[in-house]
Amino acid sequence: MDAILLQILNGLDKGSAYALIALGLTLIFGTLGVVNFAHGALFMIGAFCAVTVQRILNLSFETIDPSKTDFLGNPLKVQSPYVVEWFGADFGNAIIDWSVPIAILFAIPIMIFVGFAMERGLIKHFYKRPHADQILVTFGLAIVLQEIVKYFYGANPIPTGAPEAFRGSFDFGVLLGFDPNAIIYPYWRLIYFSFAAVIIGGVFAFLQFTTFGMVVRAGMADRETVGLLGIDIDKRFTFMFGLAAAVAGLAGVMYAPINSPNYHMGMDFLVLSFVVVVVGGMGSLPGAVAAGFLLGVLESFASMNEIKSIIPGIDQIIIYVVAIIILLTRPRGLMGRKGVMEE
Amino acid sequence: MFGLNKKDASLLLVVAVLTMFAPFILNPFPTDSGLAQFNAGYPDLMQRFVIFGIFAVGFNILFGLTGYLSFGHAAFLGVGSYSAVWMFKLLSMNVIPAIILSVIVSGLFALLIGFVSLRRSGIYFSILTLAFAQMSFNLAYSVLTPITNGETGLQLTLDDPRILGESVTADGSIPVTNLFGMEMRSAFNLEIGAWDFQFSVGYYLCAVIMLLTFYLAIRIFRSPFGLMLRAVKCNQNRMRYTGLNTRPYTLAAFVISGMYAGLAGGLMASMDPLAGAERMQWTASGEVVLMTILGGAGTLIGPVLGAGFIKYFENIFSKINDNVLHQWFSFMPDGIEDFVVFIIHPFIGKGWHLTLGILFMLVVIYLPGGLVEGGQRLMSLFKKDKADDDGSHAPTKHPAE
Amino acid sequence: MGILEVKGVGKRFGGLQALGDVNLSVQENTVHAIIGPNGAGKSTLLNCLVGKLIPDTGSVMFDGQSVLGRSPHEINQMGISRVFQTPEIFTDLTVLENVMIPCFARRDGSFRMHALGAVSNERDMLEKAEKMLSDVNMLEKAHLHAGSLSRGDKRRLEMAMCLVQEPRLLLLDEPTAGMARADTNNTIDLLKEIKTKRDITMCIIEHDMHVVFSLADRITVLAQGTPLVEDTPQNIKGHPKVREAYLGEAHVD
Numbered sequence: 001m002d003a004i005l006l007q008i009l010n011g012l013d014k015g016s017a018y019a020l021i022a023l024g025l026t027l028i029f030g031t032l033g034v035v036n037f038a039h040g041a042l043f044m045i046g047a048f049c050a051v052t053v054q055r056i057l058n059l060s061f062e063t064i065d066p067s068k069t070d071f072l073g074n075p076l077k078v079q080s081p082y083v084v085e086w087f088g089a090d091f092g093n094a095i096i097d098w099s100v101p102i103a104i105l106f107a108i109p110i111m112i113f114v115g116f117a118m119e120r121g122l123i124k125h126f127y128k129r130p131h132a133d134q135i136l137v138t139f140g141l142a143i144v145l146q147e148i149v150k151y152f153y154g155a156n157p158i159p160t161g162a163p164e165a166f167r168g169s170f171d172f173g174v175l176l177g178f179d180p181n182a183i184i185y186p187y188w189r190l191i192y193f194s195f196a197a198v199i200i201g202g203v204f205a206f207l208q209f210t211t212f213g214m215v216v217r218a219g220m221a222d223r224e225t226v227g228l229l230g231i232d233i234d235k236r237f238t239f240m241f242g243l244a245a246a247v248a249g250l251a252g253v254m255y256a257p258i259n260s261p262n263y264h265m266g267m268d269f270l271v272l273s274f275v276v277v278v279v280g281g282m283g284s285l286p287g288a289v290a291a292g293f294l295l296g297v298l299e300s301f302a303s304m305n306e307i308k309s310i311i312p313g314i315d316q317i318i319i320y321v322v323a324i325i326i327l328l329t330r331p332r333g334l335m336g337r338k339g340v341m342e343e
Numbered sequence: 344m345f346g347l348n349k350k351d352a353s354l355l356l357v358v359a360v361l362t363m364f365a366p367f368i369l370n371p372f373p374t375d376s377g378l379a380q381f382n383a384g385y386p387d388l389m390q391r392f393v394i395f396g397i398f399a400v401g402f403n404i405l406f407g408l409t410g411y412l413s414f415g416h417a418a419f420l421g422v423g424s425y426s427a428v429w430m431f432k433l434l435s436m437n438v439i440p441a442i443i444l445s446v447i448v449s450g451l452f453a454l455l456i457g458f459v460s461l462r463r464s465g466i467y468f469s470i471l472t473l474a475f476a477q478m479s480f481n482l483a484y485s486v487l488t489p490i491t492n493g494e495t496g497l498q499l500t501l502d503d504p505r506i507l508g509e510s511v512t513a514d515g516s517i518p519v520t521n522l523f524g525m526e527m528r529s530a531f532n533l534e535i536g537a538w539d540f541q542f543s544v545g546y547y548l549c550a551v552i553m554l555l556t557f558y559l560a561i562r563i564f565r566s567p568f569g570l571m572l573r574a575v576k577c578n579q580n581r582m583r584y585t586g587l588n589t590r591p592y593t594l595a596a597f598v599i600s601g602m603y604a605g606l607a608g609g610l611m612a613s614m615d616p617l618a619g620a621e622r623m624q625w626t627a628s629g630e631v632v633l634m635t636i637l638g639g640a641g642t643l644i645g646p647v648l649g650a651g652f653i654k655y656f657e658n659i660f661s662k663i664n665d666n667v668l669h670q671w672f673s674f675m676p677d678g679i680e681d682f683v684v685f686i687i688h689p690f691i692g693k694g695w696h697l698t699l700g701i702l703f704m705l706v707v708i709y710l711p712g713g714l715v716e717g718g719q720r721l722m723s724l725f726k727k728d729k730a731d732d733d734g735s736h737a738p739t740k741h742p743a744e
Numbered sequence: 745m746g747i748l749e750v751k752g753v754g755k756r757f758g759g760l761q762a763l764g765d766v767n768l769s770v771q772e773n774t775v776h777a778i779i780g781p782n783g784a785g786k787s788t789l790l791n792c793l794v795g796k797l798i799p800d801t802g803s804v805m806f807d808g809q810s811v812l813g814r815s816p817h818e819i820n821q822m823g824i825s826r827v828f829q830t831p832e833i834f835t836d837l838t839v840l841e842n843v844m845i846p847c848f849a850r851r852d853g854s855f856r857m858h859a860l861g862a863v864s865n866e867r868d869m870l871e872k873a874e875k876m877l878s879d880v881n882m883l884e885k886a887h888l889h890a891g892s893l894s895r896g897d898k899r900r901l902e903m904a905m906c907l908v909q910e911p912r913l914l915l916l917d918e919p920t921a922g923m924a925r926a927d928t929n930n931t932i933d934l935l936k937e938i939k940t941k942r943d944i945t946m947c948i949i950e951h952d953m954h955v956v957f958s959l960a961d962r963i964t965v966l967a968q969g970t971p972l973v974e975d976t977p978q979n980i981k982g983h984p985k986v987r988e989a990y991l992g993e994a995h996v997d
């Protein structure tokens with residue numbers, strides 16, 4: 001029992017990331033009808049927002065401490081970050097420590113801006129082109145974005161720490177009445193899951209309870225009719241692109257402490273997220289979220305030694321196997337609607 | 344000629360002449376000149392041109408004709424490579440059985456994947472092929488290690504049980520791949536003045552096979568079968584109500600293009616007998632998509648051009664560094680020179696992929712027909728200018744258009 | 745015994761009974777029209793005949809063989825061709841290629857791996873296609889892209905593509921829908937010509953009474969998924985039930 005629970009928990013953080021990216025992909029696909037291969041790059045840019053904020057907060061100036069010497073006997077150079085100088089040691093160091101959560105504040109406007117720029121500058125011109133063209137141009141954009149990041153940040157993963165308070169793990173099992181040490185769970189993963197749940201809840205509430213969301217949902221169902229009603233659906237769709245970009249970006253920011261960001265993390269996640277979208281059902285938001293968590297948890301189960309000893313290598317391919325089975329038995333995915341992406 | 348019409352025959356002839364004389368054509372600069380680094384006439388690179396040409400021509404039979412965008416074609420390339428290396432290990436160092444096996448195995452593999460994937464179309468098909476290829480890649484890295492040798496890649500060793508041939512040569516090394524005794528890596532050097540031309544057996548084998556496959560592709564394009572494939576791309580509904588079963592047509596195209604990919608993989612292994620899982624990764628599948636689109640999907644010569652273009656610039660561009668740039672722009676005043684070099688720097692050397700990505704986006708946006716369409720546009724511009732000139736001399740003959 | 749025998753066909757979509765209990769007999773070498781108000785089930789019936797839909801009950805026999813459970817291409821190979829409401833043609837191919845595809849389908853069956861021959865060497869097929877095109881007065885457009893044709897020409901092309909297969913039964917789904925009067929008359933002339941020149945059975949679904957009465961030998965009136973009457977055009981014109989269900993409604997404005 002506790003082993004099963006542990007695997008479910010382990011699957012949740014990856015599942016959260018899948019769900020967030022898939023949610024954005026589905027928003028874009030459902031509203032704009034565009035297949036966005038550059039969505040993984042948005043996730044990656046988000047993660048690098050965290051890296052950048054951490055670097056900015058760590059910007060230091062150099063002072064020479066004459067009282068100490070280094071091993072060569074020269075006066076010791078001391079690096080002290082500006083924030084420490086400005087806000088004092090306690091508060092300044094706390095700011096540096098909390099750089100990833102702080103990055104969220106920066107990432108939101110940046111990601112919305114990137115999303116707007118992408119939609120207005122590029123995607124807009126592809127609404128009427130075939131899906132293959134959309135895939136190709138966004139694939140090219142993904143390469144460009146990831147090469148730009150590689151140019152500035154290098155090819156190696158950049159470790160980006162969570163705040164001190166959330167490093168390490170806690171005994172989750174005890175809370176639920178299991179034996180101590182049965183379920184040890186890192187704090188940050190729990191935070192990531194809660195964060196994802198809040199964002200997903202927020203997006204759904206936004207679509208459900210605001211007039212804006214209502215129009216967008218109507219547009220997802222029947223774009224032409226909504227256009228005929230005299231509603232400027234295009235502007236709202238631009239905003240949706242910004243929103244989807246922000247969701248992917250935030251997923252990336254918060255993922256930075258779990259997996260050190262590197263320039264190709266976006267592509268790695270994109271392939272899986274597409275599989276998630278297809279499994280959930282193209283154009284279905286609840287489907288995307290459900291499939292994200294489902295596949296994350298399945299992946300985690302498949303990596304249990306007990307399972308691997310029965311079917312070797314299953315952890316590597318479980319997601320693809322599930323996707324293939326689902327696509328062949330339920331062509332529209334778990335919750336897909338009729339008429340989406342069909343001839 | 345060869346059952347082709349005049350236009351196709353001359354196209355084949357041009358390609359044949361270009362590939363046969365490639366060692367000369369691609370080596371225009373003397374060996375000791377500063378421009379020698381732009382020479383592409385060395386066997387290793389030329390082999391890659393033609394091998395990737397085969398890969399792209401095959402991909403084009405699927406994507407260019409039927410419109411099915413596969414994102415998993417590298418899987419067939421990888422399978423072809425593995426099969427060829429196993430043939431070298433078990434049977435003989437002769438490349439013929441290895442190449443035959445790689446085509447057969449990849450064809451069977453394509454039959455399996457195509458049978459499943461082609462039940463869906465559009466984006467679903469792309470995702471399915473992507474999923475299959477990633478699955479093969481992951482399996483090659485993990486469970487199938489006994490067959491693929493995992494991360495290290497499959498290589499020849501000194502204790503391979505080669506049935507027809509020796510495990511070890513007399514001097515204690517691994518024997519090399521050959522075609523009835525002609526070693527793939529052996530080359531004939533021709534020095535003319537400051538130029539050094541290399542004619543390698545491996546390149547000419549690849550080139551001949553490429554010409555054969557290119558010829559086959561032309562025949563397929565012009566055949567009733569090719570017409571049916573173009574009809575699939577256009578209107579499957581009408582096809583069904585015209586009494587045609589679309590599934591076997593698409594499956595046949597998929598298997599043929601998978602066999603082309605396998606052939607390319609087998610040739611790759613024949614030139615350099617090792618195979619790694621990274622050949623199956625989806626970035627490799629993406630590369631052949633880039634080549635085909637960049638050259639011109641659905642055209643005959645486009646994929647070959649695209650493959651040559653990408654492989655040439657990948658090799659040459661990535662060799663240019665800041666020093667080279669400073670040399671080129673040394674005529675400029677210092678400040679401006681540094682600035683120009685600074686601007687160009689991200690796009691060269693390791694930044695080649697950035698250039699490729701931008702170029703690819705530009706092609707998709709402005710030139711959906713790829714380099715071929717670009718060439719046609721240039722030609723028509725040129726012709727128009729000429730026509731205008733004629734018009735000015737004899738205005739009465741040409742009424743206003 | 746007609747060439748097409750529909751017996752007791754019913755089809756239900758969720759709560760909607762689209763077709764009730766349809767019986768229909770189309771005699772060889774006649775033009776049989778099916779008319780009825782919107783939502784009468786005309787298109788559903790047609791889709792059941794060509795294999796797009798499978799009826800819940802009943803049987804559909806073509807020339808003594810059941811078509812039920814067969815896929816559209818198999819049904820076509822049995823000798824049933826279909827013209828769509830909006831012309832379905834291969835817009836990226838030339839007009840000539842459009843007509844050659846059904847020629848190959850007729851000769852080679854539903855699939856043939858004919859990858860090494862050249863289309864340009866298929867003399868018989870080329871001649872056949874060109875003959876067909878000249879029959880519909882489109883020979884001079886043979887090398888145009890089908891997508892660039894006018895709507896009327898697209899319709900003629902689609903008709904040519906069906907006729908070149910020499911089908912025994914040609915199904916036409918509102919062949920004049922959305923056409924101008926002149927185009928409609930042209931289509932009527934074309935169909936009349938086909939009727940006199942060839943041994944062909946036609947089954948037309950049509951809204952336009954003018955078309956129906958100038959072509960049909962027999963007319964079936966469909967309302968709410970069941971046939972009301974089946975009779976000759978003269979008798980249908982005066983039939984009170986038909987006026988009530990269909991013509992009366994149409995004559996209000």
